[in-house]
Amino acid sequence: MSGLAIENISMRFDLPNGTSVQALKNVSLTLKAGELMSVLGPSGCGKTTLLNIVAGFLAPTEGQIVMNGHRVTGPAAERGMVFQQGALFEWMSVRDNVGFGPRMKRMPRAETAGIVDHLLEVVGLQDFKDKAVYELSGGMQQRVALARCLANDPDVILMDEPLGALDALTREKMQSLVLKLWKETGKTIILITHSVEEALLLGERLLVMAPRPGRIHTEYRLPFADMGVNADLREVKKHPDYAPTREEILNMIWNMEEEIMGRTEAGA
Amino acid sequence: MIPLLIYVAIFVGSYLLVNRVFRRAVRRDFTSLKTVTFGDESAVVSDRWASVISIASIFLLWGMFTGSSLLPKFLHMPGPFEGTADFTYTAELPDGRRDDATVTVLVHPIDQKVEPPAVEPGPGWAKNDSATVGVWRSGLIRVDRNDENGRDQGARVVAVDGQPIAPGESVATPFGRVGMSPKGTLNFEPSKGWQMEPIWLPAPEAVVERMIEIARDGFRGSTLWEHLGYSLFRVIAGFLLGALVGIPLGYAMGLSNWFRGWFDPIVEFMRPVPPLALIPLVIIWAGIGEAGKIILLFLAALWIMAIAARSGVSGVRISKVHAAYSLGASRVQIMRHVIVPNSLPEIFTGARVAMGVCWGTVVAAELVAAEKGAGMMIMVASKFQNTDIVIMGIILIGVIGFGIDILMRWAERVLVPWKGKG
Numbered sequence: 002m003s004g005l006a007i008e009n010i011s012m013r014f015d016l017p018n019g020t021s022v023q024a025l026k027n028v029s030l031t032l033k034a035g036e037l038m039s040v041l042g043p044s045g046c047g048k049t050t051l052l053n054i055v056a057g058f059l060a061p062t063e064g065q066i067v068m069n070g071h072r073v074t075g076p077a078a079e080r081g082m083v084f085q086q087g088a089l090f091e092w093m094s095v096r097d098n099v100g101f102g103p104r105m106k107r108m109p110r111a112e113t114a115g116i117v118d119h120l121l122e123v124v125g126l127q128d129f130k131d132k133a134v135y136e137l138s139g140g141m142q143q144r145v146a147l148a149r150c151l152a153n154d155p156d157v158i159l160m161d162e163p164l165g166a167l168d169a170l171t172r173e174k175m176q177s178l179v180l181k182l183w184k185e186t187g188k189t190i191i192l193i194t195h196s197v198e199e200a201l202l203l204g205e206r207l208l209v210m211a212p213r214p215g216r217i218h219t220e221y222r223l224p225f226a227d228m229g230v231n232a233d234l235r236e237v238k239k240h241p242d243y244a245p246t247r248e249e250i251l252n253m254i255w256n257m258e259e260e261i262m263g264r265t266e267a268g269a
Numbered sequence: 270m271i272p273l274l275i276y277v278a279i280f281v282g283s284y285l286l287v288n289r290v291f292r293r294a295v296r297r298d299f300t301s302l303k304t305v306t307f308g309d310e311s312a313v314v315s316d317r318w319a320s321v322i323s324i325a326s327i328f329l330l331w332g333m334f335t336g337s338s339l340l341p342k343f344l345h346m347p348g349p350f351e352g353t354a355d356f357t358y359t360a361e362l363p364d365g366r367r368d369d370a371t372v373t374v375l376v377h378p379i380d381q382k383v384e385p386p387a388v389e390p391g392p393g394w395a396k397n398d399s400a401t402v403g404v405w406r407s408g409l410i411r412v413d414r415n416d417e418n419g420r421d422q423g424a425r426v427v428a429v430d431g432q433p434i435a436p437g438e439s440v441a442t443p444f445g446r447v448g449m450s451p452k453g454t455l456n457f458e459p460s461k462g463w464q465m466e467p468i469w470l471p472a473p474e475a476v477v478e479r480m481i482e483i484a485r486d487g488f489r490g491s492t493l494w495e496h497l498g499y500s501l502f503r504v505i506a507g508f509l510l511g512a513l514v515g516i517p518l519g520y521a522m523g524l525s526n527w528f529r530g531w532f533d534p535i536v537e538f539m540r541p542v543p544p545l546a547l548i549p550l551v552i553i554w555a556g557i558g559e560a561g562k563i564i565l566l567f568l569a570a571l572w573i574m575a576i577a578a579r580s581g582v583s584g585v586r587i588s589k590v591h592a593a594y595s596l597g598a599s600r601v602q603i604m605r606h607v608i609v610p611n612s613l614p615e616i617f618t619g620a621r622v623a624m625g626v627c628w629g630t631v632v633a634a635e636l637v638a639a640e641k642g643a644g645m646m647i648m649v650a651s652k653f654q655n656t657d658i659v660i661m662g663i664i665l666i667g668v669i670g671f672g673i674d675i676l677m678r679w680a681e682r683v684l685v686p687w688k689g690k691g
Contacts, residue, residue, distance in 0.1 A: 057594075101593070133690075153596050
């Protein structure tokens with residue numbers, strides 16, 4: 002069975018003062034190979050925790066992740082991860098960063114070089130191969146991070162707010178790039194974001210999570226990602242369904258935040 | 270007090286001169302366009318002129334107050350009196366009879382042997398005297414020794430150069446001070462001027478000459494280079510041993526709970542102990558030879574390097590480690606490709622600190638006991654009042670310490686260019 006199954010995951014953190022926080026409760030979903038899912042939710046809804054569990058960095062207190070028919074027990078090359086920023090190795094050149102995965106697998110040099118060259122061309126950084134990563138702008142660094150992840154040829158790519166620290170214009174370009182890579186490589190992608198627009202544009206499936214305890218609130222199936230593969234993202238935003246969906250989700254999250262605030266104030 | 274005033278005057282004067290006179294032309298760089306400079310640290314740059322004048326003025330003051338031959342004479346502070354001085358004294362007998370006589374004193378450089386100048390005895394019962402006194406020194410002069418009516422006849426000296434004097438008092442003359450001891454003997458102290466005596470502060474050229482001499486002939490059976498080389502060798506050997514043990518120890522402490530728990534109390538206790546405090550114990554245990562010195566420097570470097578390596582490991586961003594794991598790296602690969610390179614900048618910073626501490630410690634240890642070394646050289650020289658060697662040693666120790674730091678910084682720039690860029 003190919004794909005990723007999140008089966009009834011619960012996560013409870015025990016705090017030193019004896020209380021505990023229910024970060025996730027009974028989260029279940031399955032992703033077919035090649036699906037692109039964005040995850041949205043107010044802060045504290047456990048989306049990063051969920052991603053860390055899928056990546057294998059955290060073991061859930063209940064439930065399991067099943068990937069291609071086997072249970073996930075730790076990080077592995079089949080599940081690549083793209084972080085917000087600062088996860089590149091600044092002591093390596095762009096080329097060595099991208100070729101890190103293949104080198105760890107002891108792939109022959111020529112083959113690694115071929116992969117690196119190809120991917121740098123895909124992300125448009127072929128002229129920056131020998132630069133140090135700290136010489137690149139934030140957007141370029143995230144392109145390197147994407148290429149590094151792809152060089153390892155994972156089945157699933159997990160993205161933890163990869164575009165969060167970029168400016169609006171760079172962000173838009175990167176969103177197109179993510180869509181393009183998704184279509185070209187056919188990877189399964191889970192993308193966590195704070196931005197409703199980004200979630201709409203990059204989510205074939207869009208998951209809205211609710212906090213306390215972290216759980217799935219609503220799931221959407223959206224046409225925008227497919228449209229965005231071939232069209233300008235600004236054209237996609239003109240689609241008649243786009244604005245109403247955005248308002249609906251914004252309201253939903255707004256209400257959740259209000260509820261949290263109300264609860265905190267009542268508690269205080 | 271006077272050197273300080275001159276120093277302040279040079280500071281203020283050169284500031285006004287450089288900024289008001291030479292800097293009339295407006296600078297045209299970005300910083301000069303900033304309107305807020307007070308409080309903007311980036312707008313403050315070290316003024317080259319100030320640095321040059323600062324160093325020059327130290328040497329200028331040094332030369333002025335030591336009568337350096339490198340400076341033109343008019344810049345010298347008034348020197349000590351040298352040459353022939355004279356003063357008259359008035360002796361009085363118990364019956365009130367008085368007589369005057371002249372004392373001629375030859376004030377000579379202390380390294381010269383001289384004879385008292387020949388003088389006519391002169392008229393009257395008080396006879397003229399002559400004496401010799403070294404520059405910067407003073408001398409008791411028994412002026413009544415050759416008088417017809419001396420101390421035995423009850424004669425007393427009651428005035429010098431016409432000014433009354435009594436035991437415990439003194440009189441200023443154009444050539445210096447004439448005092449009177451409690452027993453009534455005159456004490457001539459030629460004026461010292463404002464210059465420093467070479468045994469307190471030798472002139473710059475004397476220090477340079479001494480350095481050339483020691484570089485050529487050696488000091489205490491070893492050449493200058495041997496002394497400095499031994500100190501450097503001890504530092505490097507101690508530091509390398511300390512790094513060799515300390516870095517793996519720091520890594521282990523950064524990666525394992527058990528190691529962290531085991532060594533944390535030891536490291537945290539030893540870190541604040543100044544290495545100098547270990548000198549007595551090291552001498553008791555290992556003696557004053559090379560082994561003792563290297564053990565001491567090893568201990569000085571060990572804790573610093575261990576702490577640097579530990580914080581280098583704990584400073585690794587978890588996302589980098591996570592990224593490496595999801596790219597399929599094994600533990601060994603993560604150690605080699607992520608943790609070690611990530612900790613190198615911290616380790617280099619630690620190495621710089623450790624080298625500085627080691628250099629200070631080795632000099633101190635040599636001051637206490639050593640047969641060779643920069644510290645031993647200045648300590649032995651100080652016991653013989655060889656101030657020139659002491660000053661030369663201090664300057665060389667400073668230059669070498671500074672050189673070590675420059676070298677470490679250069680190595681850091683070349684070897685870990687990613688420092689602070691992550």
